[in-house]
Amino acid sequence: MARTVFFISDGTGITAETLGHSLLTQFDLGEVHQVRVPFVDTRSRAEDVANAIRRAQADDGDRPLVFHTIIEPTHAKLLEETDACVVDLFGRLVAPLEREFGLVRKRRVGQAHGMTNVDTYDLRMEATNFALRHDDGADLDYGEADVILVGVSRSGKTPTCLYMALQFGVKAANYPLTVDDLESGNLPAAVRGDRSKIFGLTIEPERLAHIREARRPESRYASLAQCRREVGDAEVLYQRFKVPHLNTTHTSVEEICTKVLHKLRLKRRLY
């Protein structure tokens, strides 16, 4: 029976889950059964979740693991009264900060991913709309762009741009390298004027063929030969014009975004 891991929060639960996951990657636990419980902001919700923890323990025969960021002490206490292994993520980290600042923390609920500032929210929405408008070479006006991702079709440009916008508030455009662009052996005219903003994505041809096959089965577009040719030409282009670039094959969207921003020295926010 897999051990149950609870991520419990009085807000969205994103902090609890992000950190809990990171901690679990440090251990080889095998399969775990994950339960997310956001918005535990009343005594009755806290009682419900304490009961769910007890039921999981009875069912699994193993102590559940509980990661929580509950601010209200009486609610946190209800979780600690179960027999689970309870890790108060904030509690253990706040004490050194209280000492440093000479301040006692405000016990404010749901702050971390709540809406705290309309202006930063607007910037984020503006970046998202920018990414949608400048996706796949649709709008070629790159005056406001922070970065222009280039790469062959299905190399990961679109999700990377959207993630940069939503998570970091960065205005990211993307331009697809077409077969014509690749055969010309030159940077596409559309992006040539913004050299310092260009970042290239590349990918292993085998992985690209797999992705394209799902989209257009048995097409020439998805054939390994075609993928090899396009990827090879794109890499030659990056080297010839000293375009910074990255292989996305074994790289998560988070890593791609962080590396691109880091290499281009772009300011990033985090929401």
Place this chain on the structure above:
Amino acid sequence: MARTVFFISDGTGITAETLGHSLLTQFDLGEVHQVRVPFVDTRSRAEDVANAIRRAQADDGDRPLVFHTIIEPTHAKLLEETDACVVDLFGRLVAPLEREFGLVRKRRVGQAHGMTNVDTYDLRMEATNFALRHDDGADLDYGEADVILVGVSRSGKTPTCLYMALQFGVKAANYPLTVDDLESGNLPAAVRGDRSKIFGLTIEPERLAHIREARRPESRYASLAQCRREVGDAEVLYQRFKVPHLNTTHTSVEEICTKVLHKLRLKRRLY
């Protein structure tokens, strides 16, 4: 002079920054100067960042605050040898887990937001492509949809759908309530067959007018009267057909997504 806060990681830095931000929301520090340093995975990078911390202290005249998730002890030690207030986010939380599991943690670098599984990655990309294809009523085939967001133009549907896809791997479509839909007083035919998947967004008319004004200045579309009418009609529709709904005005994208998934009892992943 604002105090400098460093978020330092051997990986993307997303865990360090997410948790560091959450902790800072518990204090009223006023303005802080934030510095992100991802990919500190060599001794020389660790020395560079230790020097940057010392420089910040000299410039600010105030001790910098350092949140880090560095796994390699000799690199972490370089940070601790500065005079900054250094919080090792993993270190303080791993000990109780080691006791619980009877295991010593593996000191693996860059796991939290790295690419660990191609299948979950593919699901996430599939959800993102789904959201793009089903944005703004473009594709009305909702067979595979987990949720269909409805709402008037600019009520926050698109960013919410994209975030659900990228962050939670949920297939989210969205359908705009047009003036014709609203005047009919009925649920739009396109979504009527998928009643259990519908979730409504609403927004304060003043905020909507502000958002629309930025898009089409001085238009009837952006006028407060028009916004009031559309929002009022949408809310009547939600009530009449018992569509679960949420006001997005003071709600972050993270909160909207988490609440929608919670209300519809949708399974969520977190990347």
